[in-house]
Amino acid sequence: MPTLYQQFMQSMMPILPEAIVIIVGLTVLVFDFFIEKERKSLLGWYSLAGITIAAYASYTLMPMSGVFFGGTFHFDPFATFFNFVFYIACGLGILVSINYLEVEDIHRGEYYALMLFATSGMMFMASAGDLIILYLGLELMALSIYILAGFMRGSNRSNEAAIKYLILGAFSSGIMLYGMSLLYGLAGTTNLSGILAFLRVADLSNPVIFLAMIMLTVSFGFKVAAAPFHMWVPDVYEGAPTSVTAFMSAGPKVAGFAVLLRVFLYTFEPLREHSTAILAGLAVLTMAVGNVMALSQTNIKRMLAYSSIAHAGYALVGLAAGGPDGAASVMLYVLIYAFMNMGAFGVVIMLRKAGERGEEISDFAGLGKTNKTAAFLMLIFMFSLTGIPPLAGFIGKFYIFKSAVQAGLVWLAVAGVLFSAISAYFYLRVIMVMYMHEPKESIELSSAPSLALALAISVTAVIVIGVYPTDLLNYARASIAGIM
């Protein structure tokens, strides 16, 4: 007969990874009081250790699978896959932050706590089995990121970014809640499996079902920065501290795709033909807006913001293709995207030295002569973002477009390839500026062991996944098997 304590621990097992992340975040807030200003980076390493422990917990619990807490919480391979992507995004985000926060003189313990809380929110989103926990996880993530975006209190641009993101985010939450309340009125339950059971037998000519689906599409589209809900992205990405931008472009976007996959490919499965049309339209528009608008940018953060919109478009292609292949290609893509985008932002952060901005593309002039390593890393990340073999970015796009062709969406794959070709212009321009232009003045780079570690991890991942993607793709396929 197990004791009450054992029963309690047993029932808490499914949320162990989330609990570890939250507890580390809470202790960061407490330790912050006892650590003097010069040694705040200790908190960064402590948070990183916490993320590693949570990743280990996820790894050991991997054989477990099921629905817990009255159907509100899924612990399945799908959620675990995304949890690993969130650990990577948060871990790399912490690594690129430690030195940057020193340079900007905003090194405070709350930063790491908020990053951990945002990560736990994303994990709840990926594991959600109920609209209520889905919404609360999303708000936990969003609220933390609003604050992080405004972390440079002295900077008007940072304040503007935070306010803009907060107000537009509140609108999108409102639309999402409206859609969810309609779904509740239709199905009589907020449980994702319950809604699926309702949709299987429902009269699909009922227009309210589509109204609810469109409202959820709008609000998730906002989170993954799909056009036409992308208006906030350039300003927020530009204004937020660069390390937050790096985290924001990887974490919440991936979480948005986790939710899109679970809701659209699992719960809305009976609405497949309608949702395909909506998602394919969104994908084309998003790829067009992201790639075309990126052409004329002179600020590297704005350029990468539009590039992140374009990448959301490619991932939407895989989502529109649907099926296990489409889902697995999206999962592989967001993982690769997290690595290469984090790496690109890491190089941007290297250029940032106190007193100089280092955010214009022209600041990269002559980097190939003055700092060969940084320039070469940027070259790899830009090639990977363009999708040039044998780097990971190519593999990601290849499987996305392949799944679209297999699903009969040849026109969508063709559009994706065309827009990829356009994207080569603005990615390669950075490389051209680095290697062909003369250096304006000698640029001193800020380098730190943490930043170097983040870049080393990213570049290794981009190359290794590019050369040998099979295992990862099989892992993604196996993870999706449980829900489709």
Add this chain to the structure above:
Amino acid sequence: MVNQVIFFYFAVVILASAILTITQRNPIHSVMFMLLLFFHIAGVFVLLNAEFLAAVQLIVYAGAILILYLFVVMLLNVDRESTAARANRFWPWMAGFGVVIAAEVILLIVRGTFPSEAGQQPMRLAGSGVKELGELLYQKYLVPFEVASIILLVGLVGAVMLAKKRASD
């Protein structure tokens, strides 16, 4: 029938006071219209057989949060009415767009049906519903309940972090 008439009264006042809240130039007036808004939302909860939530709505929103707003308005000493422009020159377009979207939503909902029991009529509980609510929160919705507590903590940390004066500023 009577219920519907009462509901329409609440709905109209809620919409009107929400619009008045954001269009008033005097912040005190805005806060007062918000009070009206909160009272009528509490009324809707009563109509839905959720007396406890109605009371919470009044105590938390009308009682606590609104008083805080008033304090802030008074502490900031916003005595002058703001004269800055409230909308840019595109507002008629935006308002038109909003009307079109609203019309579509209304049309779709009117033409649709809500087949589930929850979509037909409010749930009726024995007593005040406090016990049922508590049981749901601490059993089935335990995880969301705990996540909500972390959200409140994040809000708290963020407010202190963004607003606190520091020696270095």
